[in-house]
Amino acid sequence: MPVIELADVSRAFTVTSRTGFRRTRREVRAVDGMTFSVEPGEVMGYIGPNGAGKSTTIKMLTGILVPSGGSIRVAGVDPSRHRLKLAKRIGVVFGQRTTLWWDLPLKDSFAVLQKMYDVPLARHRSNLATFVELLDLQDLLDVPVRQLSLGQRMRGDIAAALLHDPEIVYLDEPTIGLDVISKARLREFLAQVNAERRTTIILTTHDLDDIEALCTRVMVIDHGHQIFDGTLDGLKSSQSAPRTLVVDLAASLPPIEVTGATVVKVDGPRQHLTFPTSASAAPLLAQIAANYPLVDLSVSEPTIESVITQLYNSA
Amino acid sequence: MVERVLRAPAQYWMLIMMWVRSSMAYPASFVLMLCSSMVLTVMDFVAIVLMFSHISSFGGFSLAEMALLYATASMTLGIADLFTGSIERVGERVRTGAFDAYLIRPVPAFVQAAADGFALRRIGRPLQAGIVLVFALNRLDVDWTVARGIMLLVSMIAGSVIFAAIFVLGAAFQFVSVDSAELANSFTYGGQAMTQYPLVVFGQQIVRAVTFVVPIAFVNYYPVLYVLGKPAPLGLPSWIGLLSPLVAAVMVALASLAWRAGLRRYRSTGS
Numbered sequence: 089m090p091v092i093e094l095a096d097v098s099r100a101f102t103v104t105s106r107t108g109f110r111r112t113r114r115e116v117r118a119v120d121g122m123t124f125s126v127e128p129g130e131v132m133g134y135i136g137p138n139g140a141g142k143s144t145t146i147k148m149l150t151g152i153l154v155p156s157g158g159s160i161r162v163a164g165v166d167p168s169r170h171r172l173k174l175a176k177r178i179g180v181v182f183g184q185r186t187t188l189w190w191d192l193p194l195k196d197s198f199a200v201l202q203k204m205y206d207v208p209l210a211r212h213r214s215n216l217a218t219f220v221e222l223l224d225l226q227d228l229l230d231v232p233v234r235q236l237s238l239g240q241r242m243r244g245d246i247a248a249a250l251l252h253d254p255e256i257v258y259l260d261e262p263t264i265g266l267d268v269i270s271k272a273r274l275r276e277f278l279a280q281v282n283a284e285r286r287t288t289i290i291l292t293t294h295d296l297d298d299i300e301a302l303c304t305r306v307m308v309i310d311h312g313h314q315i316f317d318g319t320l321d322g323l324k325s326s327q328s329a330p331r332t333l334v335v336d337l338a339a340s341l342p343p344i345e346v347t348g349a350t351v352v353k354v355d356g357p358r359q360h361l362t363f364p365t366s367a368s369a370a371p372l373l374a375q376i377a378a379n380y381p382l383v384d385l386s387v388s389e390p391t392i393e394s395v396i397t398q399l400y401n402s403a
Numbered sequence: 404m405v406e407r408v409l410r411a412p413a414q415y416w417m418l419i420m421m422w423v424r425s426s427m428a429y430p431a432s433f434v435l436m437l438c439s440s441m442v443l444t445v446m447d448f449v450a451i452v453l454m455f456s457h458i459s460s461f462g463g464f465s466l467a468e469m470a471l472l473y474a475t476a477s478m479t480l481g482i483a484d485l486f487t488g489s490i491e492r493v494g495e496r497v498r499t500g501a502f503d504a505y506l507i508r509p510v511p512a513f514v515q516a517a518a519d520g521f522a523l524r525r526i527g528r529p530l531q532a533g534i535v536l537v538f539a540l541n542r543l544d545v546d547w548t549v550a551r552g553i554m555l556l557v558s559m560i561a562g563s564v565i566f567a568a569i570f571v572l573g574a575a576f577q578f579v580s581v582d583s584a585e586l587a588n589s590f591t592y593g594g595q596a597m598t599q600y601p602l603v604v605f606g607q608q609i610v611r612a613v614t615f616v617v618p619i620a621f622v623n624y625y626p627v628l629y630v631l632g633k634p635a636p637l638g639l640p641s642w643i644g645l646l647s648p649l650v651a652a653v654m655v656a657l658a659s660l661a662w663r664a665g666l667r668r669y670r671s672t673g674s
Contacts, residue, residue: 101672102672147503150506150507151506152503152506152507152670153670153671154670154671156671168670171506172407172509172510172511173509175507175508175509176509178507180507182503182504184500185499185500185501185504186504187504187507187508189421191425191520192421192425193425196421196424196425199421200417200418200421203417204414204417204508204509204510205509
């Protein structure tokens with residue numbers, strides 16, 4: 089039984105632009121014919137370039153925005169019609185801005201949320217204790233939200249979104265602007281929440297490491313259309329992004345000549361070559377070793393960035 | 404829907420108590436702010452008292468009558484400002500996108516917007532108005548029947564509701580034009596500055612406007628005329644002062660429609 093279901097969902101906006109005295113109205117379809125479903129406990133990465141329709145989809149799934157076509161069911165209800173009822177069953181984090189009370193200490197925000205969501209006090213206390221420990225919030229509880237650093241605030245926001253035991257959590261760019269350590273800690277925490285509570289997580293991000301670390305499923309959208317839906321490995325193998333072979337030679341040489349591979353970069357004695365994912369590296373190595381003074385080498389798989397760039401370009 | 408309305412007062416109370424607790428975290432600062440707000444509003448009335456050291460009657464009102472008019476204007480605006488004044492920040496929240504945070508909570512956006520940043524120090528104005536009201540009631544030569552007392556009380560509640568409805572209308576308009584907060588302010592704070600004087604001094608056109616267009620004459624002017632047994636302007640019947648609860652009900656209906664329309668617009672454009 090899917091926890092989220094979208095059938096042919098679209099959302100159009102009217103954009104008015106003005107050139108001189110003439111006003112032109114144009115309809116932009118931010119989301120167009122989106123159909124997918126999410127099972128309970130899935131962690132889905134939702135990726136796409138800026139303006140692809142990611143946030144618009146999230147806003148429709150929370151009930152903030154009313155879709156202009158199609159039907160949505162989240163936790164069994166239509167989000168835009170039962171927004172207040174649904175609110176108790178979902179958690180939302182907007183990476184770009186806080187949903188906490190700017191002027192209040194973090195602990196006051198948490199106390200208000202307990203009342204707003206009617207969380208039983210015992211449950212609230214145990215959840216809070218868990219999140220304070222896992223997200224290392226102890227020293228921040230008395231600090232007004234406006235004085236928190238971005239990473240601290242994000243931890244506070246994520247705890248706040250989870251305090252009422254939501255079945256589904258939407259995270260809109262949760263790692264934006266965070267340092268490497270904060271990112272890693274956050275991913276670890278989210279993975280733990282998903283494993284222990286079977287919380288369904290929908291995550292939009294530009295950071296593909298988030299996807300690698302967390303997501304069992306990836307959906308790529310562009311211009312309001314789905315262009316990929318599947319596993320991360322599936323995404324990588326769906327595109328014929330080239331693999332890279334890096335060779336260190338004994339001396340700086342002009343670009344070497346190898347059949348089946350092309351040199352893309354020369355960096356002193358180090359040369360970078362690309363070859364198709366379908367080909368084997370062994371014959372290339374044999375060729376190079378026979379003709380050039382080979383010292384060291386490494387083969388790297390296509391990065392997810394390059395896979396996605398290719399996907400955007402081909403769509 | 405009915406359940407939502409019934410739950411709203413408790414949710415509103417819960418939210419404003421949070422703000423009260425947080426302002427009480429710095430009691431000295433709170434007391435200072437409260438006093439300065441009272442002193443500022445007292446100066447308004449001092450100006451009227453000074454004026455009466457030169458004249459004995461203004462627009463047909465004696466000092467004690469002016470005090471009643473002033474107190475009711477200040478009290479109604481003060482109460483409306485205390486409970487719904489924060490809603491004018493909606494435009495800013497829409498502009499920054501922070502309004503979305505209201506819409507993901509299981510509490511109506513209206514309740515959250517009205518309670519947001521509740522400032523108890525704004526109680527300074529109604530407190531000061533209360534003092535002026537006591538002064539007025541002591542000095543006035545009115546035969547205080549129970550009916551008159553109730554009428555004055557009811558009209559002050561209705562007046563507060565009318566001002567509150569104007570605050571909400573102004574906020575609703577900000578969904579369309581995000582910088583229109585000042586427009587509503589000209590009718591609320593500006594309206595209060597007018598209705599503390601007998602409206603006839605502003606001329607008939609103004610009296611017509613504040614009766615039929617933006618009915619702030621019903622906030623306190625007509626009810627006070629009725630209590631004092633004075634005739635109404637424009638040839639209107641003197642019982643027009645009894646209509647202020649009705650006017651308040653109409654204003655609430657309009658404000659509620661406008662707020663819903665604004666919210667619907669926001670949810671279908673996302674900006």
